[in-house]
Amino acid sequence: MSGERPVAAEREPAGLGAWSAAVLVFGSSAAVLVVELAALRLLAPYFGLTLETNTLVIGLALAAIAAGTWAGGWTADRVAPRTLLAPLLGVSGAAVALTPVVVRGSAATGPGALMLAATLSILVPGALLSAVSPVVIKLRLTSLRETGSVVGRLSGIGTVGAIAGTVVTGFVLISRVPVSAILVGLGVLLLATSVLVQAAGRRGRGDLLLGAVVALGGLGANLAPSGCDTETTYHCLAIDADPDRPTGRTLVLDGLRHSYVDREDPTFLEFEYVQAMASVVDTAYPPGEPIRAHHLGAGGLTLPRYVAATRPGSASTVSEIDGGVVAADERLLGDDFPAGTDVRVEDGRLAIDGLGARSLDLVVGDAFGGVSVPWHLATLEALDGLGRALDDDGLYVANVIDHGPLHFARAYVRTTAEVFGEVALLADPRVLAGEDGGNLVVVASRSPVDVAAILDRMAARGLGWGALAGDELDTWTGAAPVLTDDFAPVDQLLTPYGA
Template sequence: MSSAPAPVSAPIPLPVGRLVGVGAIIFFANAALLVLQLVAGRLLSPYIGSSLETWTSIIGVFLAGIALGNAFGGRLADRYPSPKTLAILLGVGVVAALWMLLFPQLLASNGAYKSIPLGPRIPVLAAILCLPAGFVLSLLTPLAIKLGLPDVAHTGRVAGLIFALSTLGCLVGNYVTGFYLIPTFTVNALVLFSAGALVVLAMVALVVVKPSPSAPDAATNGGRTEATDASAGLNPHAFSDIRRAYLIVFLASFCGMTLELTASRVLAQYLGVSLFTWTGIIGVMLAGTALGNFTGGQFADRPKNTLAWLAGAVTFLGTIAVAGVVALVAAYDQDQPVVEHVLGIPAQNWAKYAPLSYEAFEERGDEIRVFIRGEVPELLPKLRIQLLAGVGIGVILGALLGYFVFGSLKRGSAPDPRSVLAATLCAGGAATVFLFVTMALISRYHLFELWDPVVQVLVWTFSMFFLPMFALGMVSPQVIRLAVPDVSQAGAVAGRVYAWSTVGAIVGTFAAGYVLLSAAGMNRTLLAASFVVTVTSLIVAKVWNNNSLLYLFSIVLGGIVGGFILTARTNRDTGIMVESNYYTIKVTRESPFNTRLKLTLDHLVHSSVDPYDPGYLYYHHEHTQMEFLRLARTQTAEPKALVIGGGGYTFPRYALEMMPEAHVDVVEIDPKVTQVARDHLGLRDYPGLQAIHMDGRQFVSEKAAPGSYDLVIQDAVNDLSVPAHLMTKEYNDAVKVSLKPGGAYLLTIIDSIAYGKLWKAAMATLTKTFPAENIVLLTAERPAPAGTAAGDSWDQTRRVLVIYASDKPLDLDKLHGAVVDQLSPGFAAGLAVGTAGGADIRAALPITLSATPLARDGVRIYTAEVPAARLKPYTDREPGVILTDQFCPIDNLMAEVFRQRYK
């Protein structure tokens, strides 16, 4: 018997045609999957609300389906690696998509779901609706990798390409759904659209994708052939225990999902919460992951130049960053003559504003914006020239240094693939720490204050979160390359690795959403994610045996420790900050000269409260709400009001102090908001107050007794975030059922009359529940008469608006009379005398167009009606759309407001 070694066969080329076919199918299938995921919340919100638990359950169920689908799909791919299998799975996916259309109709046909308590109902209904689609469509990815993989030497590239196309499909689905599909089609139409796309993809799989010529032989010899046995030797660095691979991708994905959820809380402080911020976050996460998947696949199969490229790129980018920071500091530093001579402005004027903290900037926002808009636009080109010059120098130096580092490492021996993976993990930790530097520079110097808000979102998200997600995206392809022993097991290994990666994402979703953000806060959550990623490199390689790796590991670990020390010593003297599952809650003093406190939820100053004076109301719309409660008091001895959205609890506190006989139920979704109001804002336990912590729609639909409220007030708005399920006709119908006959519904929104679309949609939708003549827009500020020039500030300014709706017409005279009667007995007596001769003095009061709130005998009246003639030009030009559970593009209706907010 000859002992000569088996001849090494020539490398098998990549099957480009088959890869293009399966890649296209994976791309569009994952786009359809994301469409289904985004509409799932709209489908279920009438039955489980739209709380943190709702979205966490939906995301968690989809991720669980993806994990199970990849684990089972890997085995399926190794047993039946053919395009026919791909087509059958797509056909089953059509059925799963149609189930998402059918199940909500089954729920609507009877109220059996209401017998399940809301807590367990949320995950149960989410699982029944979403799990089939998530599971079936995730069976496709391991099969696509199997069909496109000629041999083990190409594992990293094929897996990285398929993962990248999968992520890009999700990215396209995210943008197309958010910006085009939701504002154009109903939710059911989107589900049918996704099902139709899957039918087309099934036909493509049968007609276009060609089977692998070696597929029939793959099952011979126990699933192994001589060729695969020989190729197994190409992977001498494979993990001896596959569980190590599972642990690595689990931890990396855990940190990636934690980073994504934390990103929303970070940006909410500076940009608010809106469709644009969420789209920017999801987009940058998917873009970074997709590019990381592709790059990681290339690195996995070509380890010789990987470390050289990685080190060269880090050097290049690091040099640019340092040069940019130096140029930026030079531009703002009052000691540098460049400020005065290059920018042409006295240094002390600019320095007076540039170094302010974000909180200080908010305090002096108007003053600073006047300065910025008045003087800076003329100087901005010079500033940009200096910054571009600094960055340009950084590019040149970075290119030279990067090429030197790349060349020196390239000439060395081929690095251990495990060392490359460990370096990738350390790079992910470093990028996560570096985002703190980027965030500090942007917020400290207000770099993008003059930019379009949409551009601001893109710059914020990409500058802070792209690099960490790019590094984490490179992990999975490298792990798969180190875990696949031969082609016959490629499907199973890829599926299991991807499944464990998804399990990590699931755990990260629940951990960040329910525990980390509220318990540890944003900054420490980010640092903890960086620490976990960095320490994971110890599982991959013996870092202490490689000087370069040990140096990199030590530097990153030192940055993390320093970050923890700095966050532990953060000065909290300026106020109280509490991080909850929903908001960053801040309580700060309005001024050192009074006792009033300011409650900020994320980006919006939600309430102004005097904890020592419950009779203080800052916002005019709260006075309007109180005036309607006084009107209700004239008809019942113990008026009952429902408030959706607690905030600083200023109105409930005021109402129960002024009218102790009243009963006020407050539905606040965030328990920590209520706790902050109790601990810091003077809220006490009033006999007539009931605080309920749940989704507002679920309370109105299921808990509120029919005909039980004289007044329902909806004040659940936060900056640019409006709960869509609280604006639909179906919700308005439920509110009407909860009202007593003649009871009033006051809908609070923040919008602009001139360019806003939300107020028109809200009023149009209310006409489907209440008589159109009983829908009135109220204001406490003077609306200009019809025909006023377009520059009228009342129309142009974004402000709080209150919409009145009832089955009874609004009687302003009766409302004002109730206020005056209850607050000024002497004036009430005067009215009685005045009306004895048949003339009602109230008729002469200039209410509807008052320049300031009406004042008579010490009584101020705030409620005024905006004349219908004043609104008609806007509604004639663009009538409001009717919002339903099937069609409610709230974020898109507010898009123009978002663009105009800084103009």
Template sequence: MPLPGRLRSIATVSSTYSEVVVEPAPSVPAPRALPNGLAAFLVFLSSGAVLVLETISLRLVGPYVGVTLQVTSSVIGMALGAIAYGAWMGGWLADRRDPRGLLAPALVLAGIATAVTLPVVRYAGEALRGGAASAVLLLTALAVLVPAGLLAAITPLVVKLQLADLRRTGQVVGRLSGIGTLGGITATLVTGFVLVAALPSTVIVLGLAAVLGATGLVLGAYLRRRAGTGLPAPARAKAVLAVVGLAAAGLSAVAPNPCDVETAYHCAKVQPDPRWTEGRYLYLNSAQHSYVDLADPTHLEYAYTQWIGLVADAAAPKGQRLDALHLGGGGFTMPRYLAATRPDTDNLVFEIDGGLVDLGRRELGVRTGPRLRAKVGDARVLLGAEPTDSRDFIVGDAFGHLVVPWHLATREMAAEVRRVLRPGGIYVQNVIDMPPDRFIRAELATVAAEFRYVAALAPPGAFAGQQGANFLIIASDAPLPLAAIESRLGLLPEVAVLVRDAALAGFVGDALVLTDDYAPVDQLLATA
């Protein structure tokens, strides 16, 4: 039976619609996956480069804002932020563009951004020098954010290209994630154990920039050949990138470098004293650290070194032999003083930075030998190997920038010092603090928890909370020669006061005793 006319029209439309729906859509070729080896290499390289940047950034910003817990935390935080935002942006772009056209530019731009890091940090560092929290955050952001963000975008781009078969998603993502982690681990270990010890920071940064840029250029050429004409490389873009890269290299060459020598731990510089041809200033991470008189080792320029010399002279007359141990070498000012005033004295110096010992030998008149020995290593570790009751005089003068390393400021450390001292021996410790003086109070409480007799030397304004200054802690298990010390204070060029007994207890108050379990040294030193 034939259908009525209206129903015939509906059937015709329905039939036509069915034909349209069932007709297969034209196929769109998915982006061709990278060879597995190349994908793994790109993820390994980009992830490792981020960790090289993170490690070396601490050395780039250290000369301007110090190497403190806050600076280290800021570098780590900025690197993690760059990784997070870079990966997010890389994933977003991978869903909107062919990742093959983004990989090579990302690597080249990361290389240029890495090269630009040097002049940016060095020029900005001169303006931001000092170490305020805002300066630390800004300088570390300038050192890390852009290049690390570009590098972090590489992994999601590669992952997108490798996900041709959704049944292997977990395997692909897991493998590339593991390779990226291995790249970061390898870069961290190689940078910390090899590169920093062998090369200046400038060479490491520019070398990394060159590797990234060259890899990007080679990758771009490879992908263009593989894709035919699908991935054009405009001549104008090439020219712009070349100009920017050359400009970055030129700025790096003329940017101010705060270091004469980069050691494993310090950016070091030795400058002559304009007032005296034989005087030398030692700067570590741009902070004035030591003064050495090449012609006269008995010349003590800084007030705190004069106090240490005064305590040594009050404890044992000049010419009397001492077995002295120095925790921290620096410019070797005090070992040279004791060697000159007491020729038979045995000076043993624990210095963590072997490069600093070599610099002292080359430029600061340090002459090591049987009576002046230097052991390279951590003072806490080396002290633990020293015999009990073996030293008459121990000098604590180890600093990381302007901060006593926390593990050298604890009660357990003070106990080790007391163990190594002979009965009646004296321990002096140099401490720098600023109002409200929370660290020096805590350190005095810590030393007093182990030693029966404790006193302190500093300018009057420092004890009054009116100025930042060096403080000298003096400690022993036997009564201190306080009368002899006070009688000599008036002979010094700068006014200093000796605080002891009830006055010292009042200054310390209920301050925290620092322990290996809890020693917030950096936080106690914060002035804000």
């Protein structure tokens, strides 16, 4: 029988207790999901919180898990597995802690560097952390007869860890802790675990180096300029002073100038699209006449302040999903917070269901961003809800941002026309001609819209925008799809996906 290969030894010292194994598998699996969800927030300012961004991050995370699991198992069969655990945890901790400064630093370099940094920030720690489970399983396999139970038990623990990481991050961490702090904190925790594992195995070499790397990464992540005054639940938020207007402030969300506020003069409107929306309101409702209004999206509360100042006694409600934006408005405006305005932290779509029938004169939609659009506010069902809430002569005014061929804007206009009998579109003439992208203002009502009067009012403000209505607007809209809760490919319609 000398030609036969010897059977592998049935027993080998595990070198790792059952509880220690469970904690390592649970924690490493949870950490992978924490990194994935935090990466979505970290990358949203640059790529948008779109279906494509989610798909990319999830795909990269799954690729990292697959590669790490395979490589970890292959290596554990060829190298003493006990020596692998601490380096896997320590290096992954360094990578996680360095992620904020690397990603934000690469964003200033260019899109190519940003994409590379974003990819590595998910692949590297994800693969290293995913390699922990097969290494631990190798250490716990003391007999071939218990392979199934060991693998099944630890795999189940890893899945529970992944669920816990998802739930804790989504429901607790993101709403209470800045993204950079989440990643740096996780990196430090992984390093501490690495040190404990090394010490337990009496193999402490390299701990000092790993500690220095993570410490420097955490320091860099906190000191590197991010452009944020505050990291809110949804945005990197900053408030910039206007050097040309002492009382002017600009609310910047994710690097984009989102709203402009003059702290002393609520009738001063800096942005052209806001001037266009105010022109629509002025044409439909004479100044001095109180109105009932609902605003989807708070921004800097520019239009609610304008309505309160020009129409004393008006009642406005505002739905804003990001409590950090509301808190920034309260700090920014202080005693100048608009009278008669109730700002609520809530999802705008859920708020629509609570609006009373025929209870409003005006609905202002300003929740669509340049790189991210809440698709559930763009559908036929959402617009139906707004239509029910408006009086017969009520007005819906919405700001839409699109680029290139304007596929999303065309679809949104057509969807709006399914609900409201009268629709007009206001924009810079180059945008209407299809030569450029930017802001477009949709005006809709069941009653006739006085487009000529709106154009005159915009001209009086010095705004050289044009308008489309009737057959011209139908031609402009073309065969664009109607968006519904069942079919709303908003992310694909937005450039470049809709090009």
